Amino acid sequence: MLRTANTENGQVRGLPAADPRITSFKGIPFAAPPVGGNRWRAPQPAENWQGVRECFEFAPISVQDTPGIGDDIYCREWHVDSEIPMSEDCLYLNIWTNAKSADERKPVLVWFFGGAFQWGYTAEMEFDGERLARRDIVVVTVNYRLGAFGFLCHPQLTREQPDAPCNFGSLDQQAGLRWVRRNIANFGGDPDNITIAGQSAGGGSVMAQMACRDNEGDFQRAVVMSGVFGSPYEVNDFFLPQSPELAGKKGERLFEYLGVKTLEEARRLDADYIRSKYSELRNKGEMFFTIVQDGRFCTQDPMAAFRNGTRIRVPVMGGNTGDEFMEFINASDDDGLAEKAKEYFGGRAEEFLALSEARVRTEFGYAPVSAPELGTKEAFLGENSQNEPKNCYYYRFIPDIPGKDNAGTFHSVDLWFFFETLAKCTRPFEGRHYDLARQMCDYWANFIKTGDPNGFDINGNKLPQWKPYTDTDRSEMLFTSDGAKESVEQSRLVRFLLDKTK
Structure with a gap:
């Protein structure tokens, strides 16, 4: 087995995984520690080392709120260790490979974790790359800076370092990807067959990397899980790029809150002090979480780039879970609904109101619809309208999820399945869940290898057909309690809302 490998900075030694x-x-360091003078700078080259570096344990997680404190679903699910090491020195990546030699050129997955750009880390137990590696994929998980450390924008930064004034977390991801291009062949990977993938903010990160034209050629396909949002009723600006002026005002308020006036003073502050003060400010609504149109890394809205064909055009797999991020029309009664329909849909209001789904009322409002479903499908229809469109494959994750909390298909639960790491979860999963996870991991592995999820499972059985989502064939792959099932878009409300945006 390939237990040692060369990198551009020195030799590294790994350990046998649970499967030897x-x-x-x-x-493995892919950049210099972003501390001191490197705080709020683009990632710098890592230093060389002598001898063999033992890469046996995850590096410290990015500076963020301490995980595992509280009883929310994510602390119960995977943020379980409140004593996990944390440091501003966090630019490291991890690799799983089943290569026996460095010349095997296996397909590569580069994974960006989610967590609203505030939380998350590669050491989360669901991101274990072993099951994908058993399918001949070289898996790489890349850490990046978060919150105020990763996404600060400030006028002083804009003046003093115009080549990289902001978007440091995104630049970390880009640096990790480029390190993979330069080094992954030494781990049995193919630098010309890379898939970038992520979920939630990681999915939004994939969208941002696809919109950055400087990344042309650095990857051949992409996976966006629960990371694209369509807002049919009210504007959702979470993933919309901000102007440097607006984002810079937030940076000025952070400096004021920190009690500093200059960038030099801010770079001398203790990282834990910045963390605690930023956490207070974030809880008041001042959140650093999205890319800024800096004219360098970010020159366009990633969603618009997908729709109009100006992104890096590669095949994409994307979708959502059934119960996450539902949008509603906020109306107190049917008359209020009618008024809102006129506001949102103008001359098509009556057509909207004639839909039975529009009259569905919950405690949150009328006409519930999934924002990630709409966003993903809208993006895919945009690609489908281009010349020689790239295939885009849509999925919806809707099985039963066991547990006393009756959480349903909550945001992020599909990660246990795609990585086939259910055995690490405390939920009482049964055989059907393990069967579904195996199928989902198989589809994912096929897509990473070829850009097409279709083919055979790990046992040699042919998988149910998964057709691309197009304007003329609204095919979906449903991941259900009874396994993967091909379907065609059933919701008339979704069709109406998508046709509205065309």
């Missing part, structure tokens, strides 16, 4: 046919390398 796989080697895991954890905590």
